[in-house]
Amino acid sequence: MSELTSLAISVALLGGLCTWFTLSVGVLLIWAAFAAWACFFHSGGDLQALRTTIVSNCFGVLTAWVTAVVIVTVPGAELLGEPLWPSLVVCLSIACYISAARLKSFSSIPAVTYGYACTFAFLLQTPGKFSAESLTSLSFSNALIVVPVSMIIGAVFAFGSARFAARLQRRPAMAS
Template identity: 55%
Template sequence: MCGRDSATQRLLQGSAICLGGNWGVTFATEASVDFNWVDFNKGRTMEMSRITALAISVSILGAIATWLFLTVGSIVIWGAFLAWACFYHSGGDDAAFKSTITSNVFGVFMASTTAFIILTVPGGKVLGPTVWPALVAGISFFLYIIAANIPAFASIPGTTYGYAATFAYVLQTPDRFTPQAIGSLSLNSSYIVVSLSMIIGAIFAYASAKGADMLVGSAKAPA
């Protein structure tokens, strides 16, 4: 029979662990591994790791989100997944939820406006079809990065996610890179469809984090 101290020592040495008496070992893994002794006779269960909880929560909500976007159409699932990633990249908490929506939508606004200016202002006739778009894009980069001095727009990566998603949408979707489509009040407009997609993605991301918290909390609760 192994005692608590000897079992811990042997575990840290990478050898087989001996469970004796009423004692067992649970693993709580996030950034590192913690060893928590649990008295099974008291009815407590093994703790669920944060990663396992996230895997369960995200897989369920990800399936629901995929079904929703495929059913509705027009809105873009990859825009939602970008916002989902942005949420966790930004910290995965309440503040991250707010900054994700604000910065993503700001990025969509900047990119859509950039595309609209490229298409409607005849700078290409003077500067050429490659220099003009590059110049307008460069100015827009400066503007959205300098806007990070404003707290609401402080997440430059979040703004870039929205910016990139917008140009992916208008350049890869037929008939969307036109002033008529961009300026319309419909789901043909990048202002609307990409913003809506990313807001929905942020909501699903926030729900997945809360779902993971619930799973971890329920696993820790005494039976």
């Protein structure tokens, strides 16, 4: 079986299973799981890619979460106004996470960016989540909890799909 065919089968089957799982749980973000899935393959599709994906995505989530907390809790908006205050905070946070790429654990800037972007997607597209109350809750309303859990699940499913695809490729052809 070709590499592409085995990958199509494994990602399709596990993608369906991941969708079923996240929808069954009800609080997880399938789109964040799929972003991490893509990140896993973008990062090499092996065990090291799994580590890179999880660590870097979670660092991106943490950076975005801190950014959001600063935006909603520090009174900069009163002084500088909207949209200047959040723009400046985002600007500084991006400079920080790119500078952190000097550390090997955070050296995958795209993987960190996926986590950062997924966090802001959740915060900006889900009513009520970009608030001090949600950002500090100990629940799945908090981006710091729901986004990394969703992304870790996606990365693990991605790893499973890569392993499954490899097994499909090694299967000997059936004699006719």
